[in-house]
Amino acid sequence: xxxxxxxxxxxxxxxxxxxxxxxxxxxxxxxxxxxxxxxxxxxxxxxxxxxxxxxxxxxxxxxxxxxxxxxxxxxxxxxxxxxxxxxxxxxxxxxxxxxxxxxxxxxxxxxxxxxxxxxxxxxxxxxxxxxxxxxxxxxxxxxxxxxxxxxxxxxxxxxxxxxxxxxxxxxxxxxxxxxxxxxxxxxxxxxxxxxxxxxxxxxxxxxxxxxxxxxxxxxxxxxxxxxxxxxxxxxxxxxxxxxxxxxxxxxxxxxxxxxxxxxxxxxxxxxxxxxxxxxxxxxxxxxxxxxxxxxxxxxxxxxxxxxxxxxxxxxxxxxxxxxx
Numbered sequence: 001x002x003x004x005x006x007x008x009x010x011x012x013x014x015x016x017x018x019x020x021x022x023x024x025x026x027x028x029x030x031x032x033x034x035x036x037x038x039x040x041x042x043x044x045x046x047x048x049x050x051x052x053x054x055x056x057x058x059x060x061x062x063x064x065x066x067x068x069x070x071x072x073x074x075x076x077x078x079x080x081x082x083x084x085x086x087x088x089x090x091x092x093x094x095x096x097x098x099x100x101x102x103x104x105x106x107x108x109x110x111x112x113x114x115x116x117x118x119x120x121x122x123x124x125x126x127x128x129x130x131x132x133x134x135x136x137x138x139x140x141x142x143x144x145x146x147x148x149x150x151x152x153x154x155x156x157x158x159x160x161x162x163x164x165x166x167x168x169x170x171x172x173x174x175x176x177x178x179x180x181x182x183x184x185x186x187x188x189x190x191x192x193x194x195x196x197x198x199x200x201x202x203x204x205x206x207x208x209x210x211x212x213x214x215x216x217x218x219x220x221x222x223x224x225x226x227x228x229x230x231x232x233x234x235x236x237x238x239x240x241x242x243x244x245x246x247x248x249x250x251x252x253x254x255x256x257x258x259x260x261x262x263x264x265x266x267x268x269x270x271x272x273x274x275x276x277x278x279x280x281x282x283x284x285x286x287x288x289x290x291x292x293x294x295x296x297x298x299x300x301x302x303x304x305x306x307x308x309x310x311x312x313x314x315x316x317x318x319x320x321x322x323x324x
Contacts, residue, residue: 001081007170008319009091009095010166010170013095013096016095017105018104020105021105022105032100034181034185037185037186041185044069048062049065049190049197051196056199058200062203065200066186069182069183070182073179073181080097081174101178101181102162102166103157103162103165108304111154112298114126114146115147115150116294118297119294126147136273143293144290148269152270154301158304159215159219162219162308163215163222164216166215180211191205213253215253219257219260222310223264223307224242226309230264230302232299233299241259241263245259246285249282258285259286268284268286268287268288269285270285271283
């Protein structure tokens with residue numbers, strides 16, 4: 001499959017997913033690719049992650065599990081791609097399949113729901129909605145904290161859920177996209193520093209950091225550019241915040257989109273958080289105000305939409321150049 005064809009399929013998949021998302025009826029009928037991957041991760045965790053083994057043995061088991069986890073979806077995706085890519089009807093099918101592994105519509109809807117809940121129903125409703133998209137304890141958050149958490153989630157997941165899949169599909173086609181989703185899902189399920197997963201999930205967490213490295217920087221760059229096109233956005237502040245703050249984040253990747261978002265909107269994001277009973281100190285991103293509101297969530301959503309539009313425009317321009 002040529003690069004031009006790959007990018008045409010990618011642009012079409014982004015459009016399909018943005019317009020329609022993943023149909024709820026289809027989810028109830030067959031689930032979702034991420035849930036299939038999650039089921040495989042759970043099985044590998046049960047079968048290979050043994051409490052009676054040494055830390056080194058559990059690390060080795062985690063590496064083996066990750067190899068299996070990546071090989072199966074990527075291999076199946078490769079078979080699907082070589083089977084379908086030879087006809088225009090097959091390419092349409094590839095568009096639909098690729099769209100299921102993108103997440104702009106669902107991310108937009110979930111973050112918008114937080115803003116609407118805060119605005120229309122108050123703090124408790126906002127906490128309930130934000131609790132669906134963040135891992136921290138929402139009961140510790142006031143209205144400003146709920147708004148900040150939603151904006152931070154939007155920034156980080158824009159990289160993990162949209163930009164990174166785009167990067168890996170552009171580079172390696174459907175197998176690259178499937179492999180990325182497997183790695184990212186593994187990190188979210190077993191890549192935690194808990195007694196059970198600190199060793200077993202070590203490989204998944206490290207590989208997820210690696211594969212998200214280009215997308216996190218690109219997402220921050222797109223957010224900064226997008227700031228030029230939204231009311232009261234600041235491209236200069238976005239770039240300044242990235243240069244100053246991104247490397248201070250405890251995640252090697254999340255700091256880039258979060259600091260760009262903070263600078264673009266004139267906010268101060270991140271900082272200390274509470275996950276369950278665990279308090280985590282982290283650096284602030286941006287030097288603006290902490291008092292984020294539902295209106296700021298709306299501004300963040302506009303920024304993200306413009307950034308996604310710029311990405312689609314860039315991909316389309318590359319297609320035109322390749323076909324000239």
